[in-house]
Each structure stands twice: as C-alpha cells, then as structure tokens.
Amino acid sequence: xxxxxxxxxxxxKIEIAKLGGGREAxxxxxxxxKLTARExxxxxxxxxxxEELDMxxxxxxxxxxxxxxxxxxxxxxxxxxxxxxxxxxxxxFDFTVFGGSLSKAVAExxxxxxxxxxxxxxxIIGINDSGGARIQEGVDSLAGYxxxxxxNVLYSGVIPQISAIVGPAAGGAVYSPALTDFIFMVxxxxxxxxxxPKIVKAVTHEDVSAEDLGGADIHAMKSGxxxxxxxxxxxLFEGIRTLITFIPQNNxxxxxIVETTDSPERVEHELNYIVPNNPNKPYDMKxxxxxxxxxxxxxxxxxxxxxxxxxxxxxxNGRSVGIVANQPRHLAGVLDINASVKAARFIxxxxxxxxxxxxxxxxxxxxxxxxxxxxxxxxxxxxxxYAYAEATxxxxxxxxxxxxxxxxxxxxxxxxxxxxxxxxxxxxxxxMGPEGASEIIFKKExxxxxxxxxxxxxxxxxxxxxxxxxYVAASKGMVDEIIEPSTTRFKLIKALELLKNKKEVNPYxxxxxxxx
Ligand code: HXC
Numbered sequence: 001x002x003x004x005x006x007x008x009x010x011x012x013k014i015e016i017a018k019l020g021g022g023r024e025a026x027x028x029x030x031x032x033x034k035l036t037a038r039e040x041x042x043x044x045x046x047x048x049x050x051e052e053l054d055m056x057x058x059x060x061x062x063x064x065x066x067x068x069x070x071x072x073x074x075x076x077x078x079x080x081x082x083x084x085x086x087x088x089x090x091x092x093f094d095f096t097v098f099g100g101s102l103s104k105a106v107a108e109x110x111x112x113x114x115x116x117x118x119x120x121x122x123x124i125i126g127i128n129d130s131g132g133a134r135i136q137e138g139v140d141s142l143a144g145y146x147x148x149x150x151x152n153v154l155y156s157g158v159i160p161q162i163s164a165i166v167g168p169a170a171g172g173a174v175y176s177p178a179l180t181d182f183i184f185m186v187x188x189x190x191x192x193x194x195x196x197p198k199i200v201k202a203v204t205h206e207d208v209s210a211e212d213l214g215g216a217d218i219h220a221m222k223s224g225x226x227x228x229x230x231x232x233x234x235x236l237f238e239g240i241r242t243l244i245t246f247i248p249q250n251n252x253x254x255x256x257i258v259e260t261t262d263s264p265e266r267v268e269h270e271l272n273y274i275v276p277n278n279p280n281k282p283y284d285m286k287x288x289x290x291x292x293x294x295x296x297x298x299x300x301x302x303x304x305x306x307x308x309x310x311x312x313x314x315x316x317n318g319r320s321v322g323i324v325a326n327q328p329r330h331l332a333g334v335l336d337i338n339a340s341v342k343a344a345r346f347i348x349x350x351x352x353x354x355x356x357x358x359x360x361x362x363x364x365x366x367x368x369x370x371x372x373x374x375x376x377x378x379x380x381x382x383x384x385x386y387a388y389a390e391a392t393x394x395x396x397x398x399x400x401x402x403x404x405x406x407x408x409x410x411x412x413x414x415x416x417x418x419x420x421x422x423x424x425x426x427x428x429x430x431x432m433g434p435e436g437a438s439e440i441i442f443k444k445e446x447x448x449x450x451x452x453x454x455x456x457x458x459x460x461x462x463x464x465x466x467x468x469x470x471y472v473a474a475s476k477g478m479v480d481e482i483i484e485p486s487t488t489r490f491k492l493i494k495a496l497e498l499l500k501n502k503k504e505v506n507p508y509x510x511x512x513x514x515x516x
Contacts, residue, residue: 017055017072021096029096033189034167035233037077037092037100040127043237044090044164045081052079053113059103064136071097074105075130078113080122083244086256089117092127095167099131102172106134107144114151121250123160125240128177129167145172152179157352159250162240165190165216165226166233178225181349182243182301185216185226186236192219192226217304224305224342242299246313246320247353254354255320260294264317264493268292271485275362275401275426279468282328285310285360288400289323292316292489298323301346306338311346313355317493322350325360326411328401335407336367337380344387351391356496359412362401364433382515385410389417390506394499396420398488399427399470399479414478419502420495422488423479428468434460437467 001009018038020026029036035043041050058070075097080089091110093100110126117124133141152161156179163177165185169192177183177192185192193214200206200213212218219226228243230236248255268291274283290296293314300312308330312323324343326333350357366372366381388395388410396419397412408429412418423429431437438459439446449455466472473479483491 013056013072020073020077020094021071021098025096032167034095034129036096037094037127037129040092040164040166040233040237041077041079041081041090043234044125044127044240045083045088046085049081050079050090051081052077054078054109057105057109059105059134059137061103061134061137061140066136073097074103074109075100075134076106076109078109080113080116083241086244086249087120087122088244089113089122089124090127091124093130093167095129095131098134098136100129100167101131101134102141102144103134103137104140104144107141107147111147111151114148114155117159118151118155121159121252123162123244123247123249124155125162125164126176126180127164127166128169128173129165130173131168132171132173142172145175148176149179152176156181157251157348160247160353162243164236164240165192166236168210170194170196182228183219183226184228184230184236184239185219186230186233187216191215220302220304222305224302224338227301229304243313246299246315247355251352251354257318258315260315260318262294262317265490267486268489269486271488274485275424279401279428282332284329285325285327285333285362285400288360288488289314289325292492293321293323294318302342306336306342308333308336309339309343310360311343316358316489316496319496320355321496322346322355322357323360324357324412326363328362331367333363333402334365334367335363335381335384335410336372337375337377340377340380340384344383347384347387347391351387351393354393356394356396356499357391357412358492359395359397359418361397361399361403361411363404363407363411364402365405365407379515381406381410385416386512386514388412390512392417392502392504392506394419394496394502396492396495396499397422398492399423399429400485401426401428402433403427403429403473405432414480417504419499420481421479422491422495423470423474423482424485424488425470425482426485427470427473427479427482428464429470429473429479430467434463434468438463 026036055073059074076091076093078091114124161180163180163183174192191210191214197208197210216229220229228239289298298312298314308327310325310327314323395412414421442459446452446455470479470482474482
C-alpha cells in the first residue's frame, strides 16, 4: 500500500474513532441534554490544543458477544492540552460507548495519562459521565477502578486533581471524584450516589428520585460533596478554566502571578464602617473580602454548604491567596461540624500547593448542643485546628470582631504559627463572650444584688470594657498590629511580600494522623 493510501486509511480510522459509539448514539446523547466527550474537551481546553492518546485502544472482553462490539478508543477519550496556555491532562468518559462504563481498557487509558500528568507535574481533569463498572467485564472492571483510586491517592497533594460530573456517576464511579481536590457538577443531568434509587427502594423502602438522592443541588447544599454547581455544561467548563488560573501546576511550583491594575495602596474607607457598633448585629464578611482583594474578584467554593464559613480563591497584588472567613451573617459565624470540615480540607489544599492562607476572623465560638456533640464536633473541630497547625505556607489573620474561646485558638492564632495577626480596633479577643463570662465570674455578686438584672448588665459592660477589645491581646504579642480597617488591603499585601520566602518545615514523619 502506498504511503498516500496509508494516510487515507489513518484519516478514515480517526474519523471513525471520533464518532465514538456512532451518530445515532451521539444524537441520543444530545437528546438527553448532554454534550459528547469531545465537545466537552473543546469547551474545557484552549482552541486546537487537544492532543489525543490511545485513540485506537479497544476492550479485550469476549464474553456476552462483546468480541463483535468494539469501538475505537472504547468508553473514554484521553489526552492533554492547554488551559490559558498551561498544560493539563484530561479524560472524558464517552457515554455513547456502553454508557461510558469502565472496562479494563478504559481504566488503562486513564491510569496512563494520570501517570503522565504526575511525571510531568501537570493538573489532571476528569470529565465523568458513566454507567459505572462495565458489567460484561466483571472483576477486571473492579481492578481498573482500584488502579485509578490508587493513583488519586498517591498523587493527592502532588498535582491538582479536578472532577467534572456531567452525567451519571454511580457505584465505583463516585470514589475517584471523591478522592480528587475539586468536584464540579451540573444541574439536572448529573448525579452521584453509591447506590441508585432502585436499590435504595429495595433495601430501605424509601422512594427517592435520582435528582433528590444525588443531584447537584443536594451535593452542593446537604452533603457538601460538590464544590461548584452550574446550570449548564459550558458554564461548568468555564468555571474549571477559571479555577486553574489560581492554582500552580504541581506542589513544587508557585501559583501563577497575574498582573493587576488594582493599586496595592488602595485605601477603602467604607471598611471603617462595616462592623456595626452593636456586637450582636450581623454584617456580610463577603463585603470585606471583595473590598480587599484585586478588582473585587473572589472565586467562592462551596458557597451553598455551611455558609457560616466562607472559603475561596482571590488575588492580592496579582498573587493567589486562599481565603477562609467566618460569616457573621449565618449563625453568627459560629464553627460547627460542617464549617470545620469545609475549611479544613481547603486549608490542606492551599498548604499542599503553596497558596498563602488569609483568615478573616469574627467567630463567637464553637456551636453548642447535643446535636453537634453527638455528631462529633470535638473530632471535626479538631480537623480545622490540625489543618491550620500543620500548614507551613504564609498564614495571615485579620480579626475584624469576635475571637472568642477555642475558636480564637483554632482560627490561625499566633500560637498555631500564624505569621502575622492583624486586628481591627473593633476586635474583641477573650476567653468567652462578655455575657457568658459575666454570668460565671460575677455569679455571687449578681445574685446578692438588689436588682440582679441591672447588676448583670453593669458587669457585662465592665467585662466588655476590660476584655472586649484587641489591646489586651496586643499587649501580649498575640496580635502583631492593630490596623485601621481601610488599610487592610495594603497591610495584607505588605505581609505577603514579607513572607514571600518563608520557609518552615514540620518534624519528619511518615504522615500525621488527622482526626478523621
Ligand atoms: C455496560 C452499560 C452500563 C454498564 C450502561 N450501559 N451502563 N453497559 N456496563 N455499567 C449501556 C446500556 O446497556 C446502554 O447500551 C447504554 O450504556 C446507555 O445506557 P441507557 O441505560 O440506555 O442510558 P440511560 O437511560 O441514560 O441510563 C444510564 C444509567 C443506566 C442510569 C447509567 O444505564 C444504568 O443504570 N446503568 C447501570 C449502572 C450500574 O448499576 N452500574 C454498575 C455499578 S456497580 P445500549 O447498547 O443499549 O445503547 C459498580 C461497582 C464498582 O460500579 C465498584 C468499584 C469500587
């Protein structure tokens, strides 16, 4: 055969491979309201940047007539490309081929590029739309899943791993995304669960739809499994492209610096008036964050889960930072189980990938009550403490108002190796709130008073005057500087600059034992 003919043959094969399960299956996929594996990659990656690997790989199953049902590339499209010019590795399940189910060949394609991503220090992004284990292949499929899980774990903290869920993810298909750093879900067509509605009904007699069991909103609000939720696939892929701009290629690199037009000296007078005079009145911590960061751009993560704590990425003078902030607008910014776990995992991501952590603190304490105690607030709150304590990236705190009790200790205090602790003059740093403290330490005096209610009020005021301010903490060096709120942006940028070359190493260990 001449070379020309060979090239034509190759081109024909490529065309066939690009059709996946065929035109009819593609039409069906579109009718389900979903894009195809390749259409998704086109949205995710820079134009014309995708290079496909293993396009001709097929499954090797011969049972159930499978020898006659082979598709070039099998149930996943894999390769690499760029996002904003930076290299990433990708795999995109092809639902048009056996419902994107996981065969041995599919698993081998995924593990091959995952290893390449790790060797070259590049992020890996998986696009999931799969019926789970390829039923015809039995244990080979289980082994394939396990090979993927192993790599998710080994490369955790080495390269960023991101999952998009844009179709079903049931059974084994949920655990790889669960092991990755960020999960993006689309509403209506995506769902994740270990066991589907039919099995749920058979085992527990519960009637529940796929959407109510594992839809995007459920995982955004109730389980906290998903980090970002979108109405359609194009917005979801744009979301992943944005996230990539904040994070480095791997754990040995710094995040990219993005030039900004926002002046580092910008003073925000409005910040002086944001904290209300009445300490029991809420305000919106997001207002503070947006007024401080470059161009007000804040990529919030898990915004629908545990809104009493805010986490997300922003930039200060072009440098990426991870922000953790109590939100006084929800439950007064109290720390509960969900808030602790949400923030702890984020802090560990930032620490693994060299992203400085900025903490905005206004926290009345940990949430009291039997529900929280039975749920294990002791162990879950300890996760947050652990995450802050072990982190060695630059850690800066701004105390805007309350820093009471255990919550003071946990939220990146000086003693947890907080590098720079700023406090606004509105801060109240003490062992507990003035109300609770007065009732305990002045108990006898209040009981003996002619008018106990008046006496309590008087004592609360006395306590507030003495301790509900930042000066006691500052006199002990627990606060480095009390700053005018309007200068917060400038001060944070100064501190980041100061800490640019920070080096801190934890004692040698195989790994710690975070309270899980
Ligand atoms: C082989 C599968 C498949 C699978 C779907 N298909 N899932 N083939 N193995 N797991 C095939 C279908 O036979 C069909 O082929 C095509 O994909 C499209 O599927 P439909 O059912 O027509 O699509 P839809 O109506 O959209 O429903 C999608 C679905 C459903 C909800 C995912 O297919 C389904 O329930 N599949 C089974 C899910 C499941 O139980 N998986 C195993 C989980 S156990 P044709 O040829 O007709 O087009 C597991 C254990 C691993 O994963 C544990 C590891 C730790």
